Amino acid sequence: MTDALVARAAALAAEDRAILGIAGIPGAGKSTLARELVAGLRAAGAAAAYLPMDGFHLSAAELARRALADRKGAPETFDVDGFVALLRRVRAAREDVLAPDYDRDLHDVVPGGLVVPAGARIVVTEGNYLGVGGGWEAVRPALDALWFLDVPWEVARERLIERRVATGRLRDDAVAWVDTVDAANARLVGASRGAADLVIPG
Numbered sequence: 001m002t003d004a005l006v007a008r009a010a011a012l013a014a015e016d017r018a019i020l021g022i023a024g025i026p027g028a029g030k031s032t033l034a035r036e037l038v039a040g041l042r043a044a045g046a047a048a049a050y051l052p053m054d055g056f057h058l059s060a061a062e063l064a065r066r067a068l069a070d071r072k073g074a075p076e077t078f079d080v081d082g083f084v085a086l087l088r089r090v091r092a093a094r095e096d097v098l099a100p101d102y103d104r105d106l107h108d109v110v111p112g113g114l115v116v117p118a119g120a121r122i123v124v125t126e127g128n129y130l131g132v133g134g135g136w137e138a139v140r141p142a143l144d145a146l147w148f149l150d151v152p153w154e155v156a157r158e159r160l161i162e163r164r165v166a167t168g169r170l171r172d173d174a175v176a177w178v179d180t181v182d183a184a185n186a187r188l189v190g191a192s193r194g195a196a197d198l199v200i201p202g
Contacts, residue, residue: 005200006040012144013046013121019087019142022126023195024149025186026073027156027163028202030126033149038124049120051090053127055100056083060108074185075129080136087142090116090123104167131195132188140195148193151202153186 012018022037024030034050041048056079063069068077090097093116101113116123129136131146140146160182164174193199 003040005037006044008198009037009048009122009124010041010044010046017091017121017123018144019091019123019125021130021139021143021146022124022149023128023130023146023189023192024126024151024202025153025156025189026128026182027160027186028149028151029159030128030149033200034124034126038122041122041124046122047117047119048122048124049116051086051099051114051116051123051125052102053078053083053125053130054102055109055114056080056086057102057109071181073128073181075132075134075136075188078129080129080139084138084142087125087139091142094118107167128185128189129192131192133192134188145197146195147198147200148196149202150193150199153183153190155202156186157182 009020012020022030022034031052034052038048038050057072058066058068058077058079060069063072063077071077086097086099095118097116098112099114099116101110103110103113130139130143131148157178160178161171161174164177165171169177
């Protein structure tokens with residue numbers, strides 16, 4: 001994390017609460033960057049909050065109902081309308097706002113698992129699809145800025161395989177998932193790089 005990124009994020013909230021989005025392909029390191037950015041902002045005296053898009057995965061039960069469990073992580077497996085509605089509420093609210101979180105041990109959504117405090121001046125959200133189209137067009141206008149974490153697919157692929165093995169998949173199954181579902185999502189997200197205000201080399 002560089003001081004320059006922290007300063008640039010802090011400047012977004014010079015007059016009012018700001019929402020900063022960080023996009024990138026699966027495995028790019030978006031959540032790591034977002035958490036480090038929030039920590040850097042807090043260390044610099046700025047009230048910041050973290051709001052990941054992962055909390056808007058459709059629940060495991062809903063994915064099963066829609067026969068989408070084998071595509072979990074694809075654009076259609078998220079509640080984009082709910083995500084946009086919460087971003088708009090966060091922008092307008094002056095009270096604490098509850099938000100859903102995602103538990104990687106449970107592999108499911110935890111309603112009300114996060115709180116965006118009333119005093120947060122900068123809210124950092126992150127997710128794959130913040131700059132894409134295909135039903136996600138309302139996300140970008142809800143953000144004050146969008147940054148894109150640019151990581152080569154070869155690097156992200158190895159991270160994703162190791163992540164899926166670490167959560168219990170057999171390695172062959174992990175490779176098959178990454179090379180089909182994650183790779184297709186990465187192609188879509190990579191094409192949205194041009195929507196970003198800032199591209200950060202990963």
